[in-house]
Amino acid sequence: MVATLGAPLAIVCVYSLRSRGAYFGVEAPWTLENYARLWDPLYGAIVLRSFWIAAVSTALCVVLGFPLALFISRAGSRKNLYLALVILPFWTSFLIRTYAWMFLLRDTGLINTLLQSVGLIHAPLPMLYNSGAVILGLVYGYLPFMVLPLYATLERLDPSLLEASADLGARPFDTLWRVIVPLSAGGMRAGAILVFVPCLGTYLTSDLLGGSKTVLIGNLVQDQFTGARDWPFGAAASLALMAAAMALLFAVRRKGEDLL
Amino acid sequence: MRRFLGLYAVAAFAFLHLPLAILAVFSFNASRFTVWQGFSLNWYRALVQDRELIGSAANSLAIATVSTVAATIIGTMAAYGLWKRASPWLSGGMYLSLVTPEIVTGVSLLAFFEWSFRFLNARLGMHTVILAHVGFSLAYVVVVILARLRNFDAATEEAALDLGATPFVAFRLVTLPYLAPAVAAAALLAFTVSIDDYVITSLVAGVDSQTLPMVIYALARRGVNPMLNAVSTVIVAGLGALVLVSERLRHR
Numbered sequence: 450m451v452a453t454l455g456a457p458l459a460i461v462c463v464y465s466l467r468s469r470g471a472y473f474g475v476e477a478p479w480t481l482e483n484y485a486r487l488w489d490p491l492y493g494a495i496v497l498r499s500f501w502i503a504a505v506s507t508a509l510c511v512v513l514g515f516p517l518a519l520f521i522s523r524a525g526s527r528k529n530l531y532l533a534l535v536i537l538p539f540w541t542s543f544l545i546r547t548y549a550w551m552f553l554l555r556d557t558g559l560i561n562t563l564l565q566s567v568g569l570i571h572a573p574l575p576m577l578y579n580s581g582a583v584i585l586g587l588v589y590g591y592l593p594f595m596v597l598p599l600y601a602t603l604e605r606l607d608p609s610l611l612e613a614s615a616d617l618g619a620r621p622f623d624t625l626w627r628v629i630v631p632l633s634a635g636g637m638r639a640g641a642i643l644v645f646v647p648c649l650g651t652y653l654t655s656d657l658l659g660g661s662k663t664v665l666i667g668n669l670v671q672d673q674f675t676g677a678r679d680w681p682f683g684a685a686a687s688l689a690l691m692a693a694a695m696a697l698l699f700a701v702r703r704k705g706e707d708l709l
Numbered sequence: 710m711r712r713f714l715g716l717y718a719v720a721a722f723a724f725l726h727l728p729l730a731i732l733a734v735f736s737f738n739a740s741r742f743t744v745w746q747g748f749s750l751n752w753y754r755a756l757v758q759d760r761e762l763i764g765s766a767a768n769s770l771a772i773a774t775v776s777t778v779a780a781t782i783i784g785t786m787a788a789y790g791l792w793k794r795a796s797p798w799l800s801g802g803m804y805l806s807l808v809t810p811e812i813v814t815g816v817s818l819l820a821f822f823e824w825s826f827r828f829l830n831a832r833l834g835m836h837t838v839i840l841a842h843v844g845f846s847l848a849y850v851v852v853v854i855l856a857r858l859r860n861f862d863a864a865t866e867e868a869a870l871d872l873g874a875t876p877f878v879a880f881r882l883v884t885l886p887y888l889a890p891a892v893a894a895a896a897l898l899a900f901t902v903s904i905d906d907y908v909i910t911s912l913v914a915g916v917d918s919q920t921l922p923m924v925i926y927a928l929a930r931r932g933v934n935p936m937l938n939a940v941s942t943v944i945v946a947g948l949g950a951l952v953l954v955s956e957r958l959r960h961r
Binding site: 513516517519520521523531534535537538540541542543544545546547548549550551552553555557558559562589592593621622625646647649650651652653656657667670671674675680683684687688690691694695698 | 710714715717718721722724725726728729731732735742744808809810811812813815816817819820901904905907908912922925926929930932933937938941944945948949952
């Protein structure tokens with residue numbers, strides 16, 4: 450484990466502090482310039498966009514995942530079936546699930562074809578290759594990560610608390626908003642981390658659904674290592690990404706939450 | 710509210726499952742456009758005749774098989790070791806590997822391999838892909854096995870030792886049979902993450918080690934192609950069958 454993960458990371462640390470060589474190598478002078486370049490407005494915009502898209506996707510996962518988790522936690526004997534339906538996508542290739550959305554969203558895709566044949570629209574809606582498509586793909590991909598921890602907390606919720614709330618005259622909505630939601634904050638936090646971290650580092654979704662306009666940190670890193678061949682800068686960007694993920698994890702774990 | 714939740718759940722499950730279902734339906738379409746023109750197996754025929762796809766599928770299967778066997782053995786031993794004696798460094802490293810964004814794992818493995826090539830006479834290829842796959846699937850194996858070990862009564866193993874079994878015999882005859890379902894589940898998980906992976910593989914692959922996801926990705930980037938629907942359907946059905954079988958095994 451140390452050999453397969455520690456050593457590579459150490460090398461990336463070293464590379465990130467060096468300069469770019471003449472033939473896409475990594476050469477001597479030690480420098481912090483690679484990190485400084487991350488603040489360049491050009492790259493800053495990419496970093497900001499990555500955080501923004503990850504945040505919106507996470508928020509949507511909370512909003513969409515909560516009612517589903519609540520439904521499953523109250524489903525009685527059919528709980529396991531519903532849980533299986535949520536977990537099933539885990540076993541399906543992420544790449545294929547992303548491709549499925551390309552198939553639906555493109556100009557001559559199913560949605561546009563249907564809408565046009567019904568006569569609702571006359572020109573295809575540009576649904577693919579923008580941030581909206583990326584967010585959709587991320588929510589679709591990571592919704593299960595939100596539903597499972599939420600379900601785990603809702604499942605453990607003491608039903609007598611809900612009865613107490615109802616006995617004291619709260620309407621169902623008040624009970625939901627003022628009892629159930631605050632009590633499931635732990636699961637929500639765990640789910641938010643599980644969704645936010647991979648969204649922040651996404652590469653595949655933004656590349657396939659976002660096209661060339663929606664470049665995120667993941668795409669930046671990949672491009673520096675393959676296309677642009679600027680390894681030191683790519684290493685700095687990937688370490689910054691890693692640091693952001695770690696910081697978030699520790700922020701949550703300090704509160705004594707158990708993530709897995 | 711109950712009614713609303715039920716309706717909502719139907720919509721949510723549709724959102725999760727319809728895209729793939731539609732993809733599968735259109736893999737049987739006679740036309741290459743998104744208009745239904747009758748049932749046909751054309752795209753499956755095209756798929757079987759595509760050398761690149763078949764070759765890459767063979768690569769993927771070979772890589773997944775070798776890396777699954779290696780990761781399952783190493784991971785089981787690591788989990789057993791961790792259970793016997795907790796090691797904050799090892800478990801910390803494992804945790805780290807689970808939360809590291811794939812792209813970071815990929816580029817650091819690439820940097821590591823390129824660096825080691827200064828001393829070794831080697832290039833990127835099947836072996837680097839297999840090493841990478843063993844690396845990233847190890848953590849999954851350890852997590853699954855450790856979860857099962859937590860419910861294992863250490864006294865059972867101690868009893869075997871007291872009755873004169875060597876530690877190895879005790880492990881083989883007492884602990885391992887108890888772990889068997891978890892080992893099978895872990896192997897399955899390792900196999901699926903290996904056969905699915907695109908991001909890390911594409912970075913550490915050489916010219917001879919194109920995998921199926923890499924070919925699919927290249928085709929998808931060029932646009933929608935009905936043959937891709939057919940490949941996807943085959944993969945989804947294959948993985949689905951695998952999961953069903955393993956669930957059967959686990960609950961027997």
